[in-house]
Amino acid sequence: MNWRKKIMLHAMVWAFLIALFTLVASGGFNSSKGFYIHFINMSILNVIIFYVNLYIIIPATLNKRKFFLWFFSCSAVVILFTLIKYAESFYMFKLSNLDITIEGKKIADNEFWANIISFFLTNGFFIFLSTVYKFTVDWFFNEKEKSDLEKQSLSAELAFLKSQINPHFLFNSLNNIYSLAYQKSDATPNAILKLSEIMRYMLYESNDSRVNLAKEINYLQSYIELQKLRFREGAHVVLEVEGEVKDQVIVPLILISFVENAFKHGVATDERNPIYINISLFENTLLFTLRNLKNKQNKDQTGGIGMVNVKRRLDLTYPQQYKLTVEDGEEHYFCELYLNL
Numbered sequence: 446m447n448w449r450k451k452i453m454l455h456a457m458v459w460a461f462l463i464a465l466f467t468l469v470a471s472g473g474f475n476s477s478k479g480f481y482i483h484f485i486n487m488s489i490l491n492v493i494i495f496y497v498n499l500y501i502i503i504p505a506t507l508n509k510r511k512f513f514l515w516f517f518s519c520s521a522v523v524i525l526f527t528l529i530k531y532a533e534s535f536y537m538f539k540l541s542n543l544d545i546t547i548e549g550k551k552i553a554d555n556e557f558w559a560n561i562i563s564f565f566l567t568n569g570f571f572i573f574l575s576t577v578y579k580f581t582v583d584w585f586f587n588e589k590e591k592s593d594l595e596k597q598s599l600s601a602e603l604a605f606l607k608s609q610i611n612p613h614f615l616f617n618s619l620n621n622i623y624s625l626a627y628q629k630s631d632a633t634p635n636a637i638l639k640l641s642e643i644m645r646y647m648l649y650e651s652n653d654s655r656v657n658l659a660k661e662i663n664y665l666q667s668y669i670e671l672q673k674l675r676f677r678e679g680a681h682v683v684l685e686v687e688g689e690v691k692d693q694v695i696v697p698l699i700l701i702s703f704v705e706n707a708f709k710h711g712v713a714t715d716e717r718n719p720i721y722i723n724i725s726l727f728e729n730t731l732l733f734t735l736r737n738l739k740n741k742q743n744k745d746q747t748g749g750i751g752m753v754n755v756k757r758r759l760d761l762t763y764p765q766q767y768k769l770t771v772e773d774g775e776e777h778y779f780c781e782l783y784l785n786l
Contacts, residue, residue: 639674
């Protein structure tokens, strides 16, 4: 909020409060002119105390952790304005020719010490009020700034994690296509075409925070088809989709790491133990299940970022909204992901 809007807002709030308390104190604006002048004078002095502490004393003392100086300065302001208020009251009641009445009844001037104590306590209250206001505003500002920084940090981390997926996936896919080309396989051109389609989705259609679940499943299917081209004798993969996926959305590329991991570390050529993938939807919950036979001959020492990446992305994008179960046995690998969409 800029200073002009802030000044206007404060002026409107104070005008409303002064009008309200004047109405209450005057018995419904049924009092003399002198009363209104006196009451408004006192209200203006209270507002001045409020802002002297807020914009002069606190920045010069409390913000610099000079607590004793703040207490001394506030005490001086309280005493000074107590004297100013007493002088105003003395003039209004003793020297002016104005009648100070409420509903026709003349207000009696209090004794000296009664006035001093009343003014002193009122001034102290407005010092306290402005101090509480300052700390409350600063707290909300700091919380908002902290929240904004956390959001920026999370957005940056998510962007970094997502950026890791593309080169990680591309590295594995190019290895597969290289293997096909080395074997002079007729499937090489089709593999390159499939890779092109997949990269188009990854680069242009998965930039939003959420994408249509049907598109994400189509992407998984394209990836599986690309992987099948690697195997001369054929790959055995079962992909089942149950439930209505049309109107559901999901964080993009959140499931690919599980499927990629199955092809990278599992056995895809055993007809009796195919790579099994099931995506089931009931209400707003997605259940993703994957099971595959492990390849004991594959001792890849270079991987690892895929699963770490997906777990971190789940923590950031679905906090307290997912449950991931992984069973990494001697013979089989099994994972189950519950996701509240």
